[in-house]
Amino acid sequence: MVDLIALTPCAGLLPLTVGNLALAEVDAGPIHLIAPFRGGQAATDAALSKALGLEMPGPQATTRKGAARMLSVGPGQALLLGAAPPALDQAAVTDQSDGWAVVSVTGPDAREVLMRLVPVDLHPGAFAVGATARTMVGHMTASVTRTDEEAFEIIVFRSMARTLVHELSEAATGVAARG
Amino acid sequence: MRIPCPHCGTRDLREFTYQGAALAQPEGDWSPDWDSYLHLRDNPAGETRDRWYHNPCGTWVVVTRDTVSHAVTGGIAAREAGA
């Protein structure tokens, strides 16, 4: 009998500090994709609200209640992180807990670094705390969310974890070298 | 070029994949209309409509743009555009 060892997507890669930027893996808990069927949005929101105290976010938005949070990832689709979903008979629910790498990017230069990789305006005026975008980090499709004034969270497919850490550390090294 | 995604707002070209002319599919069985639909394309100097796929969010967008001025004048979700 072989004992399997569970490894997180960024095991051995993070945490990392480059200049004043801190990169760390986020243990997001369970992650489910929730996509209401046609006409099922209201019933899904009601069930989520009853069980977890939050509803599905609108475009480019997030919702949060305690440890449970949701972020919009496309028209009529959102990821639920940090809590198991209730029974939803009006939505497609997919457990993707092991499918995503979640990385926090924190520090005074966080926006400067991401500006080199993400083709979206991340100025606080256009991208406030709680905003999320389906966009790209380098060549990777990603969700980028602002979690605080100087903190972002990036979610990519698990298989992209090493590339993500490489892209972020390279960009951070470039920004830090400017002094 | 920047393209308006109805879900995400205006985004950089690199987030999109070009998916060809936005043409209405002919009705019914094989006919010369199908031949035109599959093989014949105009090459307009001016307004044109084509489909673009917004890779990060999965929205198919019908984009109206001008091939002379390069202005992008509109983008609506393909499921609402009827084409």
Ligand SMILES: [Zn+2]
């Ligand atoms: Zn989009």
